[in-house]
Amino acid sequence: MSTAAEPTTSPRPAAPAVIRSEWIKVRSVRASLISLVCIVAVTLTVTLLVFPTVGQAEADNPGADLLFNAFYALNFAQIAAICFGATAVSSEYRDGALRVSLSAVPRRGLLYASKMTVIGALGIAAGILTAYASFAVGQAFMGEYAIGLDEPGALRACTGGGIYLGLMALFAAGVTVLLRSGAGTLGLLIPFTLIVSFVIGDMSSTAADLLPDRAGQVVLYQDAPSGIGPWQGLGISALWALAAVLAGWWAFRRRDA
Amino acid sequence: MxxxxxxxxxxxxxxxxxxxxxxxxxxxxxxxxxxxxxxxxxxxxxxxxxxxxxxxxxxxxxxxxxxxxxxxxxxxxxxxxxxxxxxxxxxxxxxxxxxxxxxxxxxxxxxxxxxxxxxxxxxxxxxxxxxxxxxxxxxxxxxxxxxxxxxxxxxxxxxxxxxxxxxxxxxxxxxxxxxxxxxxxxxxxxxxxxxxxxxxxxxxxxxxxxxxxRDFIDAHSNPRVRVRALESSRLEAALTRAGHPTERADDGRLLVEGVRAEQVGAIAAREGVPVLELADQEGSLEKAYCALTADDAEFAARPATAGRREART
Known part of the structure; x- marks a missing residue:
């Protein structure tokens, strides 16, 4: 019992240490690390399966938005992003793990903000990597229909699509704190995103356009299908994520661990 | 500190x-x-x-x-x-x-x-x-x-x-x-x-x-003496007359509640009973604890309920 330092007397900024601690927690739990890697891996796999086979045929459809089609695989990335946000939080809600975390960082605001910062930063980083990589890989198979980053809106769509994935991870993280259950979050959000995207599909109603995934995905279009602009749409997703994170905080700050 | x-x-x-x-x-x-x-x-x-x-x-x-x-x-x-x-x-x-x-x-x-x-x-x-x-x-x-x-x-x-x-x-x-x-x-x-x-x-x-x-054990346990003697039934009778009921352990020793070794020794000496072994029995924490909590109805009557609560809280 010798090498540990003396208790600190002068308060040093605590956030960097807690953020590093949260990063260790994320990377040391297999489920959250794998879902983070899956954001990139699943997207590239789907891109490699779909674009060489049906990519050019889809592009031939009348009224096809070549830019939006380039991000077909992001549908799968968003599920991985939701899993990442949910599992990164839900590891705290098993067997009193949160009590151990709070015993190291009893200031709940600091712990919560650090955790959300790590989830958001990793989600956006993995998202941007995913968006650019899948765009580049997909277009390599598009032949005469191929578009480049110089295509109008392409840079915006790649960057915005990456941010969108990070926002979905944060949205799931906030909901998981509220529900205290990763399984509950996945059971709620995955059917939700799948139903909204695939069942409601092209049906355009104002309410559906304001849902977090529909609104955010507007950033992927060359010509926005609804009246909402690309950054406006992403802003709506950001508001959803913010609302979920704040709702999580409201529950987190008061509840006994 | x-x-x-x-x-x-x-x-x-x-x-x-x-x-x-x-x-x-x-x-x-x-x-x-x-x-x-x-x-x-x-x-x-x-x-x-x-x-x-x-x-x-x-x-x-x-x-x-x-x-x-x-x-x-x-x-x-x-x-x-x-x-x-x-x-x-x-x-x-x-x-x-x-x-x-x-x-x-x-x-x-x-x-x-x-x-x-x-x-x-x-x-x-x-x-x-x-x-x-x-x-x-x-x-x-x-x-x-x-x-x-x-x-x-x-x-x-x-x-x-x-x-x-x-x-x-x-x-x-x-x-x-x-x-x-x-x-x-x-x-x-x-x-x-x-x-x-x-x-x-x-x-x-x-x-x-x-x-x-130490204080807790002393406060919540009765003194108790263990004694082995040659003519234990004569000692038993003498102890009972002196107001100290005895209990015969399986190994033939006598257990006497509520007394110290010196009292039992004095009685044995007065009776002229040869004593082979005589000792105060240390109160145990377990006994002291049980004596303290025996009054509490919930522990005695509803231990299962208490156990479930612990699991939940």
């Missing part, structure tokens, strides 16, 4: 009062045993000291500080609340590294406590491969991480093998000898008797006793 101060502490869970107006102080330099049946409020009290649960009223502080206001608290207080709390998917080393990093404790210290807890060999194995005893050791390693002045352990002997129980006993004695404040909850009386100096006893959330262990 850092003490744990609990002052008028009360905690309600819905309609149930888990902790009820509790006041006590845990002082440095000794091991304080925290006793009580399941559901008595021991774990709840510890959680309020750590600030993970908020008291309904009253305060629980460490060295006059609210735990939540300590900047890097693992350097001041080390706690084991639940051995199952380490995520099964993490390695022991990563579990401790995340805690250490948050309090800017050097990574070298992680390896040091793993070594001390006897987990160095399996430090890079996932916690889900650990036995209950190994998880318990990991929880204790986490408590020692910040070389804290205050150590608070909830049922540390759970699941430990005999070697582990001896290890924890010696560790607790050493921590106290180093001048640290040590609070250890348990429902195992015989085990607690081997390491505690001071006792804090709870029953249904209320303080039943806060005394040195």
């Amino acid at each position: 850092t003490s744990i101060h609990v002052q008028d502490l009360t905690k309600d869970y819905g309609a149930r009062r888990a902790v009820d107006g509790l006041t006590f102080t845990v002082r440095p330099g000794q091991v304080t045993g925290f006793l009580g049946p399941n559901g008595a409020g021991k774990s709840t009290t510890m959680r309020m000291v750590l600030g993970t649960d908020t008291p309904t009223s009253g305060t629980a502080t460490v060295g006059d500080l609210d735990y939540r206001s300590i900047p890097e608290p693992l350097r001041v207080v080390g706690a084991l609340l639940d051995a199952g709390a380490a995520h099964g998917s993490r390695t022991a080393r990563n579990h401790l590294l995340a805690l250490a990093t948050a309090n800017r404790i050097p990574a070298a210290r992680v390896d040091e406590v793993l070594e001390e807890a006897g987990l160095a060999e399996v430090a890079r194995h996932r916690v889900r491969t650990y036995s209950l005893g190994m998880r318990q050791r990991l929880g204790i390693a986490a408590a020692l991480l910040g070389d804290p002045q205050v150590v608070m352990l909830d049922e540390p002997s759970n699941g430990l093998d005999p070697e582990g129980i001896i290890w924890i006993r010696e560790l607790l004695r050493r921590l106290a000898a180093e001048g640290r404040t040590v609070l250890v909850s348990s429902h195992l009386m015989n085990e607690t008797a081997t390491f505690a100096d001071q006792l804090v006893v709870l029953g249904r959330g209320r303080l039943l006793a806060d005394t040195p262990m």
Whole structure:
């Protein structure tokens, strides 16, 4: 019992240490690390399966938005992003793990903000990597229909699509704190995103356009299908994520661990 | 010197009062045993000291500080609340590294406590491969991480093998000898008797006793003498005449309640009965504890309910 330092007397900024601690927690739990890697891996796999086979045929459809089609695989990335946000939080809600975390960082605001910062930063980083990589890989198979980053809106769509994935991870993280259950979050959000995207599909109603995934995905279009602009749409997703994170905080700050 | 101060502490869970107006102080330099049946409020009290649960009223502080206001608290207080709390998917080393990093404790210290807890060999194995005893050791390693002045352990002997129980006993004695404040909850009386100096006893959330262990045992046990004599029936008759009912043990010895050895010796001498063996029987912590809590109807009549509550809270 010798090498540990003396208790600190002068308060040093605590956030960097807690953020590093949260990063260790994320990377040391297999489920959250794998879902983070899956954001990139699943997207590239789907891109490699779909674009060489049906990519050019889809592009031939009348009224096809070549830019939006380039991000077909992001549908799968968003599920991985939701899993990442949910599992990164839900590891705290098993067997009193949160009590151990709070015993190291009893200031709940600091712990919560650090955790959300790590989830958001990793989600956006993995998202941007995913968006650019899948765009580049997909277009390599598009032949005469191929578009480049110089295509109008392409840079915006790649960057915005990456941010969108990070926002979905944060949205799931906030909901998981509220529900205290990763399984509950996945059971709620995955059917939700799948139903909204695939069942409601092209049906355009104002309410559906304001849902977090529909609104955010507007950033992927060359010509926005609804009246909402690309950054406006992403802003709506950001508001959803913010609302979920704040709702999580409201529950987190008061509840006994 | 850092003490744990609990002052008028009360905690309600819905309609149930888990902790009820509790006041006590845990002082440095000794091991304080925290006793009580399941559901008595021991774990709840510890959680309020750590600030993970908020008291309904009253305060629980460490060295006059609210735990939540300590900047890097693992350097001041080390706690084991639940051995199952380490995520099964993490390695022991990563579990401790995340805690250490948050309090800017050097990574070298992680390896040091793993070594001390006897987990160095399996430090890079996932916690889900650990036995209950190994998880318990990991929880204790986490408590020692910040070389804290205050150590608070909830049922540390759970699941430990005999070697582990001896290890924890010696560790607790050493921590106290180093001048640290040590609070250890348990429902195992015989085990607690081997390491505690001071006792804090709870029953249904209320303080039943806060005394040195020796005093506690003396106050709650009847003196009892064990005697073996050549003509034991003659001695038995004499003792009964003197108002000391006897009981014959299986091995032929007599057990006499409510007297000291010197009284029995005097009676035997007066009767001229040759005594082969005569000794005061030490009161045990277990007996003293049972005598104290026997009055409490809930423990005697509804132990199953109490057990369920502990699991929930």
